[in-house]
Amino acid sequence: MRVSELSRSSDVPVATIKYYLREGLLHRGEATSPNQARYDDTHLRRLRLIRALVEVGGLPITVVKDVLAAVDDPDIGMHHVLGRAAYAVTGTGDDGGEFADAAEADVRAITAHTGWRVAETAPALAGARSVLARMHELGHAPGDDTLLSWAEAADRAAEGDLKAIARNENREDAAETAVVGTVLGDALLAALRRIAQESHSAARYPSDCRPPS
């Protein structure tokens, strides 16, 4: 298809497609003349992926470029593709201030319970500490039972993530699954958690709500 048709099918403006081509987020089409190229379903698929990472994941385009470079590089193993995606979407927050020690103790309780082994420099460790410190500051630090439930929830989610990656037959599909699951999975898990909350809350506070229809 021509670039105009690719634009219509993907709902991405032609100028944006040309920008993605220049920046290497999108691979070149097959040249049919000095100023024209033919595109195919692989281009459409890549444009949809870029849109999803920007629209659902809220990633800046420079971060999308970095993540997709890892997807496209056959020398980068799956552990590092997953890491690149995870590091791209993880805010580290502040250092936790006066509640940094309390937050660190929470994180240690979690990793001791789950047995997770993780690099000390992982942004997600800093991110978890930062949110936990904020909860302590607000006087709503999770109790040990809640902390361990959340840790087990995260562990189960990650098991699901790895199963999804392992189903793919080739490296490129697996790398894409890692990125999609990591970035869009946050939104999905947050939504599922709310559905579960509503159900558990109705069971715990039955006098407090109308019966489910």
Next chain:
Amino acid sequence: MRVSELSRSSDVPVATIKYYLREGLLHRGEATSPNQARYDDTHLRRLRLIRALVEVGGLPITVVKDVLAAVDDPDIGMHHVLGRAAYAVTGTGDDGGEFADAAEADVRAITAHTGWRVAETAPALAGARSVLARMHELGHAPGDDTLLSWAEAADRAAEGDLKAIARNENREDAAETAVVGTVLGDALLAALRRIAQESHSAARYPSDCRPPS
């Protein structure tokens, strides 16, 4: 303390504090003269809560106001406080387009597996469908095993949420825990999931990464 001291302690500008007072997000201080009032730790605590909901949760101030109104209203039961917080932070996304039916089948598989009972109008249902439709569009819909792992993860997380709420001795603290856990919990669970991913991924792709230090 005076408003200037409240501002220093909370790191919220005086003009913003006055705006919150006018809008009812913050309760009035004790009047000490026609133009002055004295504030205490309850004001500081509330300002920290507002900051956390805006900075960590990314909520617009109008939504914060609505959620805090539910926290402050003794006639609103815990199920509805939790619902108000959950509905406030949940994007519903688009309707899923041509993949709406596939996404709906995924959601039904999840609720059948978990036994969740939820109102058909819950925004989280629409949100989950929208993300799942996007995954289908991208050719990376989760397999049944992944879907059920994620559902179990969400269920375990919600169990933790309800435990955290139940630990409180009075309604107002419980309501605050519900809001903090719902809004800040998303960021924490996302961070924990990434830590778990890194650990599981290192175990599954050992040749692909250096040994954990």
